[in-house]
Amino acid sequence: MSLLDVSGLVVNRAGVGVVRGTSVTAEAGQISVLLGANGAGKTTLLEGIAGIAPVAAGRVVLNGADLTRASPGDRARAGLALIEQGRTVFARLTTEENLRVSMDPETGPENAYALFPELRQRSGIAAGMLSGGEQQMLVIARALLARPRVLMIDEMSAGLAPVIVSRLMKAVRRLADEGMAVLLVEQFASLALAIGDRAYVLRRGGVVYEGGCDTLARDPERLHHLYLGDAPVGRGE
Amino acid sequence: MDGLLTAATAGLSAGGAYAILGVCAVFTYRLVAVVNFTGAAIGATGAFAMVALIEAGMAQFPAIVLGVLAGTLTATAIGVVMTRWFSGATASTKAAVTAALLVGMIAVGLRLTGGQDAHLFPAVAPGSAFRFAGVEVTNAGVLTVILAVVFTFAAETFLARTRTGLRLRALSERPMAAELMGIPVRRLAITVWMLTGAMTTVALIIIAPQRSPNFASMSLLVVPALAAALIGAFSSFRAALLGGLLIGIVEGLASGIDRFSQYRGAVPFIVILAVLLWSQRGARWDEAR
Numbered sequence: 001m002s003l004l005d006v007s008g009l010v011v012n013r014a015g016v017g018v019v020r021g022t023s024v025t026a027e028a029g030q031i032s033v034l035l036g037a038n039g040a041g042k043t044t045l046l047e048g049i050a051g052i053a054p055v056a057a058g059r060v061v062l063n064g065a066d067l068t069r070a071s072p073g074d075r076a077r078a079g080l081a082l083i084e085q086g087r088t089v090f091a092r093l094t095t096e097e098n099l100r101v102s103m104d105p106e107t108g109p110e111n112a113y114a115l116f117p118e119l120r121q122r123s124g125i126a127a128g129m130l131s132g133g134e135q136q137m138l139v140i141a142r143a144l145l146a147r148p149r150v151l152m153i154d155e156m157s158a159g160l161a162p163v164i165v166s167r168l169m170k171a172v173r174r175l176a177d178e179g180m181a182v183l184l185v186e187q188f189a190s191l192a193l194a195i196g197d198r199a200y201v202l203r204r205g206g207v208v209y210e211g212g213c214d215t216l217a218r219d220p221e222r223l224h225h226l227y228l229g230d231a232p233v234g235r236g237e
Numbered sequence: 238m239d240g241l242l243t244a245a246t247a248g249l250s251a252g253g254a255y256a257i258l259g260v261c262a263v264f265t266y267r268l269v270a271v272v273n274f275t276g277a278a279i280g281a282t283g284a285f286a287m288v289a290l291i292e293a294g295m296a297q298f299p300a301i302v303l304g305v306l307a308g309t310l311t312a313t314a315i316g317v318v319m320t321r322w323f324s325g326a327t328a329s330t331k332a333a334v335t336a337a338l339l340v341g342m343i344a345v346g347l348r349l350t351g352g353q354d355a356h357l358f359p360a361v362a363p364g365s366a367f368r369f370a371g372v373e374v375t376n377a378g379v380l381t382v383i384l385a386v387v388f389t390f391a392a393e394t395f396l397a398r399t400r401t402g403l404r405l406r407a408l409s410e411r412p413m414a415a416e417l418m419g420i421p422v423r424r425l426a427i428t429v430w431m432l433t434g435a436m437t438t439v440a441l442i443i444i445a446p447q448r449s450p451n452f453a454s455m456s457l458l459v460v461p462a463l464a465a466a467l468i469g470a471f472s473s474f475r476a477a478l479l480g481g482l483l484i485g486i487v488e489g490l491a492s493g494i495d496r497f498s499q500y501r502g503a504v505p506f507i508v509i510l511a512v513l514l515w516s517q518r519g520a521r522w523d524e525a526r
């Protein structure tokens with residue numbers, strides 16, 4: 001059984017099925033990459049898993065415990081973390097205060113600074129004043145300090161310079177190597193596939209491809225067709 | 238000159254109460270993003286509960302404790318309503334909801350307390366504390382000012398230094414992100430309502446003997462309170478503290494001058510108007526709402 005097992009999830013928005021019976025999994029030490037065109041339902045799927053979008057059917061099971069009916073806070077405390085789209089730093093709090101919100105007072109912010117040393121220099125600065133890349137580092141670091149078992153990240157590279165993006169990707173890979181399960185939603189398909197293990201492509205709320213990241217990375221044409229919708233629904237490997 | 242000083246010090250206890258109410262308004266706005274029009278009505282509920290208990294024969298001290306408790310419970314109830322049904326609403330909707338609640342509370346409060354019938358509010362801190370330049374300063378004045386100052390610095394320290402304060406600041410900025418991090422969002426919000434409810438009730442119980450003791454006029458003390466909060470742009474506790482004291486003192490001065498005394502109730506209004514004009518076409522008020 002997977003660490004995170006999402007099966008048959010249905011999320012309706014304004015009466016319309018946005019996520020339609022979707023199943024994904026995440027394993028400890030691995031990165032599951034979730035791809036799909038704009039509006040495919042990636043964000044809504046993560047929100048359903050995190051408990052902030054109403055789930056009409058399906059199950060969310062973390063390490064054997066059924067969280068489908070749990071509140072977002074209970075899911076977080078059970079080890080599920082969602083880094084939302086759009087770098088949701090607490091802008092009026094300093095960098096270090098942002099970290100202190102989530103960290104265990106005993107352990108301190110050292111793990112975060114080890115992953116992103118530049119945050120240490122910015123520790124006393126209001127998070128709203130950080131650059132986009134620094135803000136993205138901060139939200140990742142903040143989530144990490146709560147020591148989640150599963151880390152879901154929505155569009156972390158949007159609007160950032162390629163150097164920063166590859167830095168972030170490496171950091172995420174490192175977190176997975178240390179044992180975290182990662183569910184990564186990305187527009188930057190090639191970079192995500194390069195660090196990921198398992199790939200899913202979502203179209204109109206359903207999974208149209210599930211397989212190894214390397215398979216998909218070797219076949220950009222297929223990926224292109226999966227996005228656009230004229231490729232046969234399939235499985236990799 | 239002596240007369241003016243007397244009049245100004247007479248405004249001190251009202252000013253202290255306005256300051257406490259104003260700091261509470263800032264607290265509520267900053268932490269749960271509500272411009273709370275029911276602030277003084279919550280305190281009035283507690284104060285009238287205390288009077289009812291005393292009229293029923295209870296001793297003063299337990300009656301005060303139970304009155305503060307009643308105010309706290311009222312605030313909690315409003316907090317539950319606001320967090321359960323209006324947590325996703327815009328700031329203006331939330332302000333409108335509390336304004337509607339105020340109207341309802343005044344109607345019910347007047348009915349339950351017998352309309353304009355006079356109730357005798359016991360002086361919590363009777364007598365004079367000291368004489369200053371030949372002017373008598375009352376215990377009530379000293380007590381409210383001390384309470385206001387202590388409360389202001391306690392609020393600041395709590396937010397800046399404690400883990401709960403930090404989480405409250407985070408929550409006030411991004412409730413969703415805070416909730417996703419496992420912060421008990423609703424419980425913290427209701428704690429804010431409880432704290433301000435208790436504090437407001439204390440303030441109103443102290444100044445009630447000097448005001449016209451009916452439920453409506455006590456509930457409308459929210460006007461000077463919001464004027465004080467506005468001086469602090471709904472964000473600075475210290476400015477709200479000074480603002481509240483200032484409004485009380487100016488009111489006192491106005492009532493010491495025969496020609497103005499009938500208009501002293503207009504002081505908060507003038508303050509609101511002046512602050513709004515000064516702060517460039519009401520940008521602060523808009524932001525605060």
Ligand SMILES: Nc1ncnc2c1ncn2[C@@H]1O[C@H](COP(=O)(O)OP(=O)(O)OP(=O)(O)O)[C@@H](O)[C@H]1O
Nearest residue numbers: 013014018036037038039040041042043044045155
């Ligand atoms: N709260 C909502 N109310 C109504 N419709 C919504 C809501 N949230 C999302 N939708 C719709 O659901 C669909 C999927 O949205 P979602 O944000 O999950 O897509 P996405 O794959 O994350 O897209 P993007 O890559 O642009 O972030 C879209 O058509 C969107 O308009």
Ligand SMILES: [Mg+2]
Nearest residue numbers: 042043044085
């Ligand atoms: Mg999205």
